[in-house]
Amino acid sequence: xxxxxxxxxxxxxxxxxxxxxxxxxxSCPQFFQGSEAPDLVDSSLAxxxxxxxxxxxxxxxxxxTKGPLWSxxxxxxxxxxDAQNTPRKDAFHAETGIPEEDRSELADYKGSGFDRGHMxxxxxxxxxxxxxxxxxxANMVPQNHTLNTGKWERIETSLRNMVLDDGExxxxxxxxFDGATPDTxxxxxxxxxxxxxxxxxxxxxxxxxxxxxxxxxxPVCTVVSIEAIEDETGVxxxxxxxxxxxxxxxxxxxxx
Numbered sequence: 001x002x003x004x005x006x007x008x009x010x011x012x013x014x015x016x017x018x019x020x021x022x023x024x025x026x027s028c029p030q031f032f033q034g035s036e037a038p039d040l041v042d043s044s045l046a047x048x049x050x051x052x053x054x055x056x057x058x059x060x061x062x063x064x065t066k067g068p069l070w071s072x073x074x075x076x077x078x079x080x081x082d083a084q085n086t087p088r089k090d091a092f093h094a095e096t097g098i099p100e101e102d103r104s105e106l107a108d109y110k111g112s113g114f115d116r117g118h119m120x121x122x123x124x125x126x127x128x129x130x131x132x133x134x135x136x137x138a139n140m141v142p143q144n145h146t147l148n149t150g151k152w153e154r155i156e157t158s159l160r161n162m163v164l165d166d167g168e169x170x171x172x173x174x175x176x177f178d179g180a181t182p183d184t185x186x187x188x189x190x191x192x193x194x195x196x197x198x199x200x201x202x203x204x205x206x207x208x209x210x211x212x213x214x215x216x217x218x219p220v221c222t223v224v225s226i227e228a229i230e231d232e233t234g235v236x237x238x239x240x241x242x243x244x245x246x247x248x249x250x251x252x253x254x255x256x
Contacts, residue, residue, distance in 0.1 A: 026060075028053035031072045033170040033201045034240025038070045042234025045069055050098045054133035061095065061138045063102030066190040070174040071119035071139055075163045082126035083160075087175040089131065092116055095138035104137045108186025108212050117143025117196065121156045121171040141175045142185050142192045147219040154255035155198060155221065166204035171238035173198045175251050176212070197229055199237040202250065208241060209249035225249040 029035035037058070040046045043212040048063030056079070059071040094105050109116050119139050125131035133139075143152070163169050177192030183192040192215070199210035210229045213221040230236045238246070 004160075008193045022041040026051045026058055027052060027211045028058045031058045031170075032240075033073045033074075036238075036240040038091040038172050039098060039239045040069065040234060041230060041236050045234050046084050048102055050102065052095070052136075052138060054136070055126055055127070055130040056133065057121070057130075057139075059096050061103070063099065064191070065141075065175070065177070065193075066102070066104040066108070066188050067137075067141045068119050068139055068174060070237065071117060072170075072172045072237075073120050073124060074168065074170050075124060075159070076168045077164050079126045080160050080163050086125060086127055086131055088122055088168055089128070091135040091151055092137065092230070095136045098138055104140070104186065104188050104190045105136070108188050108190045109140075109142070110144060112146075112185035113144050113209075114142035114192065115148040116153070116174060117148045119175075120171075121195070122227045123156060123246050124160070141196065142190055143196065144215050144217060144219065146217050147196070147215055149253035151213055151219050151221050152196065155213070158255070159198070159200065162200075162202065166169060166202055168203060170201040170203075171198065172200075172235075172237070174233065174235055174237075175215075177234050178232075186236075197224075197233070199226055199229055200252070201238050201241060201245075205250055206245075207248070207250035208238060208245050209252050210237070211252060211254075221252065221255055223249055223252045 026037045050061045057073040059068045062069050122134040125134050176195040179195040195214045197210050197212045201208040208226050212224050213219050
């Protein structure tokens, strides 16, 4: 989870601006394994958050990091097939569903040296409306270009192939923060994650695991347990899963 230095930074901001939403307070349970939204087990993360439901995914956005804490989708083979027939049309935009003081803006990323990295990728989106939804900055984190266009993209492709083979997979994607002094971009101080992760539950396999990739020029990606993601990030992607499934990761293909 946020280390103690980053949590201290967040606590100062939380004290100044009140208002909270719990991770489970969403109106779109269809995107979540067991109909239970990802849980913020580190309660400090729940301050200054906004829950958003879109056409094909849901997320919790943080007014401190100015990006998502998690972004969730229930992928089916039918959705992936539809997505493959939906041309990509970039439509990056600030998220007006988030208070202005709690959101990032397009100008924050301009000249930053970081990509606007999708957590729920546009390539998963089954129609034009859903695809536009995926270009909300609420669904973005500052992501290293090499990671975003390399190993991370290959993970997204591998996951789609898994969905086509197995029929359905529940997915939760998010950032991880682990720096003593967080790097930020733009006038809105969008926090740069140290790594990004993508957790999956595959009903056909009866198991779960997560990819974890460092957000650097030479990224390293590993496969870890759901329990490890919860311990590191303070986010439980799949609260309805048993502890044994969370602690025993299934095999996932690593990107070359």
